[in-house]
Amino acid sequence: MPATYESIATTTLGSAQLNVEFTGISQSFTDLVLVMQIADSTNDARDVYMQVGNGSYDTASNYSRTILTGNGTAAQSSRSSNASFMSMSYAVYSSSPLSVNIVHFMSYSNTTTNKTVLARTNGAGDGVSANAFLWRSTSAIERIKVYLQPTSNINTGSTFTLYGIKAA
Amino acid sequence: MPVTYKKIASVTVGAGGASSIDFTSIPATYDDVCILMSARSTGTNVNAQGFCYFTFNSLTTSFTSRRLIQDGTTVSSDSSGGRFAAYIPNSQATASTFGTMVCYIPNYRSSNNKSYSTDQGMENNSSTAYLQGLVAGLWSNSSAITSISIGGVIDSTGASANFAQYSTATLYGISKS
Numbered sequence: 001m002p003a004t005y006e007s008i009a010t011t012t013l014g015s016a017q018l019n020v021e022f023t024g025i026s027q028s029f030t031d032l033v034l035v036m037q038i039a040d041s042t043n044d045a046r047d048v049y050m051q052v053g054n055g056s057y058d059t060a061s062n063y064s065r066t067i068l069t070g071n072g073t074a075a076q077s078s079r080s081s082n083a084s085f086m087s088m089s090y091a092v093y094s095s096s097p098l099s100v101n102i103v104h105f106m107s108y109s110n111t112t113t114n115k116t117v118l119a120r121t122n123g124a125g126d127g128v129s130a131n132a133f134l135w136r137s138t139s140a141i142e143r144i145k146v147y148l149q150p151t152s153n154i155n156t157g158s159t160f161t162l163y164g165i166k167a168a
Numbered sequence: 169m170p171v172t173y174k175k176i177a178s179v180t181v182g183a184g185g186a187s188s189i190d191f192t193s194i195p196a197t198y199d200d201v202c203i204l205m206s207a208r209s210t211g212t213n214v215n216a217q218g219f220c221y222f223t224f225n226s227l228t229t230s231f232t233s234r235r236l237i238q239d240g241t242t243v244s245s246d247s248s249g250g251r252f253a254a255y256i257p258n259s260q261a262t263a264s265t266f267g268t269m270v271c272y273i274p275n276y277r278s279s280n281n282k283s284y285s286t287d288q289g290m291e292n293n294s295s296t297a298y299l300q301g302l303v304a305g306l307w308s309n310s311s312a313i314t315s316i317s318i319g320g321v322i323d324s325t326g327a328s329a330n331f332a333q334y335s336t337a338t339l340y341g342i343s344k345s
Binding site: 067127 | 172176199200232234235236237238243244245246249256270272275276280281283284285302303304305306308343344345
């Protein structure tokens with residue numbers, strides 16, 4: 001029986017580093033799911049940024065987002081256009097505990113449509129968010145980069161696993 | 169090729185209902201676990217909604233959570249959820265209607281405190297029992313999770329109830345490699 005849900009790559013950081021990248025992503029799946037548990041080495045709240053691309057990362061103003069957030073006190077909704085990255089709030093809180101973030105890259109290997117990305121972030125000591133992103137490119141996603149802003153190292157012990165899902 | 173996403177156990181509540189849905193002796197062979205639940209309560213409060221709660225390793229303490237909740241009119245956020253698992257419709261809701269929950273627990277065997285992500289919702293096609301919730305949960309315990317129970321079903325008034333017949337929950341194990 002062909003596998004529907006496969007692990008493509010996984011990494012657990014043995015030392016703090018600025019970013020995590022998945023490159024040369026197989027184009028044989030329909031959707032991708034990236035599961036991340038992230039801690040910040042400076043023990044301070046950060047946003048998690050992502051860039052994607054094919055052959056190189058798109059650093060132009062081709063990303064937009066609509067987000068819904070809750071910080072345990074208030075709920076907010078906002079959106080932004082023409083950004084050079086995808087950013088997620090409440091995706092990393094401190095050096096501990098680790099956050100839980102699940103990102104779906106829908107139809108990532110499709111070369112006729114712009115790409116939709118759905119992300120859920122969970123920082124139990126910080127907040128929760130639901131994000132809908134658009135990458136305005138019909139290129140297939142061949143690489144994904146994750147990093148923190150303001151600039152900070154991703155802490156030791158953070159885990160990143162990329163899964164591929166086949167529609168048939 | 170090893171299976172990445174595999175069913176560990178599934179529970180369907182029979183006639184007469186059940187006070188909890190339990191997954192015990194969770195194997196230590198996966199990296200993450202995920203619970204998918206479809207549930208309804210036997211509660212009778214007229215607002216047609218109830219609640220259920222998590223217990224890990226038979227422990228009800230050391231749970232914290234931040235929630236983002238909307239009911240079609242109001243969006244709110246709170247940090248008082250504790251071990252809250254899901255809103256579920258009760259016996260006053262539209263017949264044959266169940267609430268759903270997906271809970272993802274990465275690295276359930278690690279010696280870190282256990283963070284988890286829960287998405288849940290119920291829709292009733294009426295003026296009651298419609299809610300959607302996103303939850304960031306934390307169980308501040310360094311032990312591996314060996315059992316998960318979903319129970320403590322109550323109405324919004326606090327009156328005790330059970331899971332109704334045909335409520336189901338399935339526990340999946342996910343392997344990273």
